[in-house]
Amino acid sequence: MKGRNGMSMRNAGLLHPSIEKVVVIEGTHAASYAVKLARVQVIAAYPITPQTSVVEKLSEIVSDGELDAKFIKVESEHSAMACCIGSSISGARAFTATSSQGLALMHELLHWAAGSRLPIVMVNVNRAMAPPWSIYVDHNDSLSQRDTGWLQFYAESNQEVTDTVLQAYRIAETVSLPVMINLDAFVLSHTSEPVALPKQELVDEFLPPRKAPFKVDASDPRAFGALIGPEAYMEMRYKLYQAMEDARRVIREVDRDFAAKFGRSYGGLVEEYMTEDAETVLITSATAVSTARIAVDELRSMGFPVGLMKIRAFRPFPVDEIRELAKRVRKIGVMDRSVSFGATGIIYQETKAVLYNAPDRPAVFGFIAGLGGRDITPETIKEIFSYLLNREEPVSEAVWVGLKTAAADRPEPPFPENSAAMKSSEGV
Amino acid sequence: MGQIKYQLPPEEVLAPGHFACPGCGATLTMRYALKALGRKTVAVIPACCWSVIDGPVPYSAAGVPVFHTAFETAASTACGVKAGLDAQGDHETTVLAFAGDGGTFDIGLQALSGAAERNEDIVYICYDNEAYMNTGIQRSSATPFGAWTTTTPTESPKAEKKKNIVEILAAHRVPYIATASVAYPDDMISKIRKAKDIRGFKFIHVFSPCPPGWKFEPEDSIKISRMAIESKVFPLIEIFDGTDYRLSKEPEGIPVHDYIKMQGRFRHLDDEKIGLIQKNVDEEWARLCSKIVPAMQVSHAARDEMKGGRKSSRARGARGTGSAKKKEQSARR
Numbered sequence: 046m047k048g049r050n051g052m053s054m055r056n057a058g059l060l061h062p063s064i065e066k067v068v069v070i071e072g073t074h075a076a077s078y079a080v081k082l083a084r085v086q087v088i089a090a091y092p093i094t095p096q097t098s099v100v101e102k103l104s105e106i107v108s109d110g111e112l113d114a115k116f117i118k119v120e121s122e123h124s125a126m127a128c129c130i131g132s133s134i135s136g137a138r139a140f141t142a143t144s145s146q147g148l149a150l151m152h153e154l155l156h157w158a159a160g161s162r163l164p165i166v167m168v169n170v171n172r173a174m175a176p177p178w179s180i181y182v183d184h185n186d187s188l189s190q191r192d193t194g195w196l197q198f199y200a201e202s203n204q205e206v207t208d209t210v211l212q213a214y215r216i217a218e219t220v221s222l223p224v225m226i227n228l229d230a231f232v233l234s235h236t237s238e239p240v241a242l243p244k245q246e247l248v249d250e251f252l253p254p255r256k257a258p259f260k261v262d263a264s265d266p267r268a269f270g271a272l273i274g275p276e277a278y279m280e281m282r283y284k285l286y287q288a289m290e291d292a293r294r295v296i297r298e299v300d301r302d303f304a305a306k307f308g309r310s311y312g313g314l315v316e317e318y319m320t321e322d323a324e325t326v327l328i329t330s331a332t333a334v335s336t337a338r339i340a341v342d343e344l345r346s347m348g349f350p351v352g353l354m355k356i357r358a359f360r361p362f363p364v365d366e367i368r369e370l371a372k373r374v375r376k377i378g379v380m381d382r383s384v385s386f387g388a389t390g391i392i393y394q395e396t397k398a399v400l401y402n403a404p405d406r407p408a409v410f411g412f413i414a415g416l417g418g419r420d421i422t423p424e425t426i427k428e429i430f431s432y433l434l435n436r437e438e439p440v441s442e443a444v445w446v447g448l449k450t451a452a453a454d455r456p457e458p459p460f461p462e463n464s465a466a467m468k469s470s471e472g473v
Numbered sequence: 474m475g476q477i478k479y480q481l482p483p484e485e486v487l488a489p490g491h492f493a494c495p496g497c498g499a500t501l502t503m504r505y506a507l508k509a510l511g512r513k514t515v516a517v518i519p520a521c522c523w524s525v526i527d528g529p530v531p532y533s534a535a536g537v538p539v540f541h542t543a544f545e546t547a548a549s550t551a552c553g554v555k556a557g558l559d560a561q562g563d564h565e566t567t568v569l570a571f572a573g574d575g576g577t578f579d580i581g582l583q584a585l586s587g588a589a590e591r592n593e594d595i596v597y598i599c600y601d602n603e604a605y606m607n608t609g610i611q612r613s614s615a616t617p618f619g620a621w622t623t624t625t626p627t628e629s630p631k632a633e634k635k636k637n638i639v640e641i642l643a644a645h646r647v648p649y650i651a652t653a654s655v656a657y658p659d660d661m662i663s664k665i666r667k668a669k670d671i672r673g674f675k676f677i678h679v680f681s682p683c684p685p686g687w688k689f690e691p692e693d694s695i696k697i698s699r700m701a702i703e704s705k706v707f708p709l710i711e712i713f714d715g716t717d718y719r720l721s722k723e724p725e726g727i728p729v730h731d732y733i734k735m736q737g738r739f740r741h742l743d744d745e746k747i748g749l750i751q752k753n754v755d756e757e758w759a760r761l762c763s764k765i766v767p768a769m770q771v772s773h774a775a776r777d778e779m780k781g782g783r784k785s786s787r788a789r790g791a792r793g794t795g796s797a798k799k800k801e802q803s804a805r806r
Contacts (some may be wrong), residue, residue, distance in 0.1 A: 086560035089553065115556035120587030124549035127542065127584065131553020134540050137560045139553070157543055261515045261538035261554060264564050268533035270541035272525060391505065 055385040061308035067246040074232035075203040075240050076142065076226070077102035077377070079210030081112045082248045083166075086137040087227065089117040089128030091147060094180050095234045096170045099142040111138045122147035126154035126165075133163035134269060136260040138214065141165070145172035145186045147393075152190065155223075155338040159194025159285065161270060164217030164224070164255070166210060171331070171382075172230040173417040181418020182230040184331070184383040188359070188391045194285055196224040196292055197360040199330040201301075203238040210311055211243075211252060215299045218255050220288045230418065232332045243307050251306055293361050314363035316355040317370070319345060323352030325433050326370060328396060330379040335419045337380075340426035351430055356392055364399045378410045378433045380426070389413075389443045410439045414446040478690060479659035484510040491534035493526045496691025498681030498698065499600040500526055501655040503535070503571065506598055506677075509665035512537055514567045515552040515558070520544035521573035522607045523600075534626055537569075545580040547572040548588035551595045567596060574601040576614035578636050589645040592673040596665070599638065599676070602683035610686045617706075618753065619746050621674075621736045627741040634753065639678055639712070646715035648673040652708065654680045656698035660709060660721055680707045688737020700732040705758045710765070718764040731755050 059067045070078070076099045080088070088107070089140065090100040107116045115132070119125045122143050129139040136313055143151065148169050158165050169187050173179040200206045206228050210472060213224040228234055261269070297313035298465070304310035316334075319341050320326055332354040344351045354370055356363065372379070381390025388394055393411035400406045411427050415421040425446055432444065486507035492502035499522050514537045518524060524541055528534050542550040551566065551570035558566050570580060570588075577599040588595065603623045605611040612622040614636040625631040642650050649671045653661035661679065668675035682698055684691040701707040702724055709721035729751040742750075755775040 087553065087556045089556075113560075115560050117552055117556055117591070117593075119549065120590070123545065124552075124584050124587055127546035127549035128553035128556065130542065130546075131540070131550040131555075132557030132560070133553075135515070135557030137557035139557070153543055154546070156520075199478045214536070261540055262517060263513045263538060266512070266533070266536060266538045268527055268530075268539040268541065269536065271527060271533065271539070272529040274529065277530060437623060 049095060050229060059239060059241050061241065063243045063307045064241045067239050067241050069237050069239050070203060071098065071235050071237050072203045072206050072228045073170065073235070074100035074102045074199070074208055075206040075238075076228070077230045078107060078240070078242055078425045079207040080140050081106050082207075082243065082245060083140075083211055083214050083252055084138065084254070085112070085114050087115045087117070087128070087132035087139045088141065089119050089125045090141050091119050091122045091125050091133070091143070093122070093144045093147040094149070095172060095230045096142045096144040096168070099168055099170070122150045123154060126158065126167075127150040128165075129165045129186050130154060130158050130161060130163060133158070133165050134161060134261050136255065136257040136262075138255045139163075139165045140167070142168040142170070144170040145174055146149070148186045149174065151467070152193070155190055155195055159268075162285070162288070164214070164221060166217055167212045167223065167225050168206070168210065169225050169227050170230050170234045171227050173177035179417045180230065182232055182332075182382065183418070184227070184381070184391070185415045185416075185460045186473055187225060187227045190225070191360065191391070193347040194222060194289065195360060196289070196296075196358065196376055196423070198224065198226045198295040198358055199355075199356065200226060200228045200233065201332060201355060203233065203236070203240045204309070205311060205322045206244065207240055208303065208307070208311070210301055211248060212296075212299050214252050214255075215297050215302075216292060219295050219299070220292045221258065222285070222288050222292065227331065229332045241309075242379070247306055251303065252287040289361050293363075293365070296358055296361075311364070314356075314358040314361070315366040316357055318355070319356060320352035320370065320373070322350055323374055324350045325350040325376045325378070325430065326354055327378045327380060327426065327429065327433075328354045328356060328392065330359065330392065331382065333380065333382065333426075336421055336423055337426045340423045340430065343423065344427065344430055349430070349434065359392070359395075362395050362399065367396055367399050368403045368405070371400055371403055371407050374407050376408045376410065376433050378429055380412045380414050380421075380429060382415045382421075384413050384416065384443070393443075408438050410436070410444070411442055412444045412446050419447060481505075481658055482650070482662065484508065486512055486536040488534045488536055489578045490528070490532070491526050492528055492684075493522070494685055494691070496521070496684040496694040497526070498602060498679070498683060498694060499523060499573070501658075501694075502661075502681055505655070505658050505661050506569065506571070506665050507536060509568060509597065509662040510567050510596070510669055513565060514569050515540070515554055516569045516571050517542055517545040519550075519556060519576040520607070521576050521600075522602070523571060523573070525607060544576055546584055547576055547581050547734050548593075548595070548597060549584040551597070551693055552588050552591070552593045555593060555595050568594075570595055570597040571596070571597055573606070574599060574603060575605045575613045577601075578615045578638050579613055582641075582702070586641075586645065589642055589647050589676070591672045592647060594672055594674070596668050596675045596677065598665070598679060600679045600681035601638075601772045602681045602686055603635070604683075604686055606683050606686045617750075619742050621688075621741060622738070630741065639676075639710075642676045643712050643715040645674075647676060649675045650678070650712040651676075651721075652678045652680070652710050654698045654702055654707065654709060655682070656695050656699045656702065657709065657722070664721075686738070688734055688740070689802055693735060697732070697735050700727065700735065703727045704729045704732040705754050706732055708758065708761055710715065710761070714752060718761070718766065720765050
């Protein structure tokens with residue numbers, strides 16, 4: 046997906062025949078309605094701001110009889126994930142939602158869910174980790190769960206939240222791995238947008254009832270997760286690794302199937318915007334992508350060949366897509382809403398890592414922005430582009446954008462003052 | 474010891490070839506539990522001796538499906554299995570959480586409390602061997618006062634009393650709690666059968682001797698279990714709705730000293746310390762007796778229950794079918 050038609054709402058508009066109704070809802074409810082459409086059988090959840098309205102709406106949906114599901118109101122996120130694991134190993138379709146500290150508390154069981162090869166789907170509302178207490182967005186909560194064996198998606202719009210939950214169950218149940226769908230605290234979770242809800246019968250066709258390839262079944266007693274020696278553990282991990290590799294293909298196929306049925310596509314693992322003839326491309330994720338689209342439009346209108354790549358799937362990481370992009374561009378900037386202390390922004394690290402063994406290696410610049418809910422505005426993005434256009438090689442591994450304290454590697458002044466410098470890079 | 478006057482259900486669900494130590498109480502507990510619950514059971518087992526006893530991949534001795542889960546999640550995972558089976562229309566399969574004392578008294582207490590408070594329809598069996606035995610005999614909150622473990626060496630044995638897990642569960646007012654012993658398989662099996670037929674949360678606390686952990690000969694497991702009951706160290710009781718206490722067996726009241734002297738873990742205790750233990754046992758026994766309804770009533774009521782079954786009357790949603798006394802108790806909730 047390249048160019049404007051990659052944007053979800055502009056794909057098919059709100060008039061596609063698959064649409065049952067269009068509602069104006071916040072991102073949390075976009076998740077709740079998708080759970081209903083997916084005919085989830087067991088929900089287990091514990092409240093945490095700003096996830097609460099996901100489960101409040103689901104409580105209404107279940108108690109109104111609109112969804113025939115068991116809803117276990119557990120005493121912690123740890124138990125929420127344990128309940129999901131238990132119901133999933135029994136063969137049921139399970140869902141939970143959490144955020145930040147709750148996700149961190151689940152950490153042990155994220156490994157357990159993936160290691161048990163259970164297709165649980167979870168919505169995580171991205172919220173900064175404490176201390177100090179913050180309820181606002183950044184991505185350190187979910188990116189810290191990178192190595193647990195969960196697929197991770199980052200949503201740009203409320204429509205994408207709904208659609209990705211539906212896609213997630215298809216993907217999860219195909220590759221037997223759990224999927225986490227992330228949406229930005231408040232920027233998406235509590236912002237209302239029009240969302241097209243598809244017709245139930247079409248969702249049922251797209252997502253048939255789960256057929257578990259293995260489960261706890263008294264008529265066929267087996268043990269799951271028992272002690273295993275060094276002679277076989279590694280092979281089980283290799284199978285999990287392969288399932289995640291296979292997920293790349295499955296994500297692309299499911300997105301294509303989804304587009305054929307519902308008229309909306311998200312490009313699979315990434316979505317590109319104005320990259321066809323771009324020389325400088327910014328890679329970022331989640332709601333900052335929408336903001337970056339505006340900045341790219343502005344810079345394009347000024348004649349700068351800039352573009353945008355949205356990381357939709359962080360796990361599996363879009364290796365092929367980034368290597369393909371690297372063949373075409375001179376510079377890549379990565380804007381992270383996260384930081385790995387002692388290293389850099391997390392997507393920046395991953396981007397560099399996939400390019401090291403690639404034949405084409407453009408200069409890659411790392412930026413850290415928007416931590417703890419600090420606004421990322423079109424000005425923030427233009428400041429980053431200004432920095433990129435002014436330099437041929439990175440001088441720092443982590444440029445902190447919009448930092449109020451004096452920083453050694455502060456980005457350039459706002460964009461218009463650097464027009465001369467930027468023009469010099471245009472012809473290269 | 475008297476003659477055996479009862480017959481165990483003949484079917485062996487648990488297969489031979491498991492990995493337990495000789496004389497293991499936890500293994501007898503599982504054997505009797507599965508005799509009581511039958512094959513239509515799913516077992517959820519957290520980190521504990523039973524993570525090993527059932528056998529490594531690809532073996533499983535249990536004879537029922539086993540899901541091995543994280544240490545603190547026996548209750549919460551079992552709730553999930555139950556909800557998942559229910560959601561798929563299977564209301565018949567019994568879901569059994571089977572955990573040691575560490576996974577129950579300590580790290581799993583929060584999930585256990587949550588499941589009990591929600592009155593989840595599972596059977597939770599704690600086989601209590603009074604320390605972290607799978608990791609090599611470290612102190613738990615179930616370890617009794619004065620006991621040696623590798624983290625409470627004889628120079629400074631455990632200075633605190635054993636946590637009263639049964640009272641904690643009783644405070645949740647769950648429909649059924651029972652204590653049981655491998656020395657009385659008939660009593661254990663009848664209690665677990667009763668638990669199977671009651672809707673809601675059931676907790677069975679089993680006294681589970683551990684020869685290597687307690688330092689005694691494997692052939693003395695049953696003898697020690699019996700002495701724990703006869704000395705009132707481990708009373709056999711049932712609690713209905715968290716308030717209605719029944720004594721299952723009147724102990725002979727042998728000195729605690731006799732029970733203590735059987736076990737190497739108490740070898741360092743002098744008579745003064747053993748006296749303290751006796752005093753504590755007597756106090757706890759008096760406290761328990763004050764809650765127990767008179768003996769005559771016990772035996773009659775217990776017999777009625779065995780005949781009629783308590784299935785619906787114990788369900789939280791159907792309390793109205795109980796006696797006036799029960800209604801009064803329900804109203805107190």
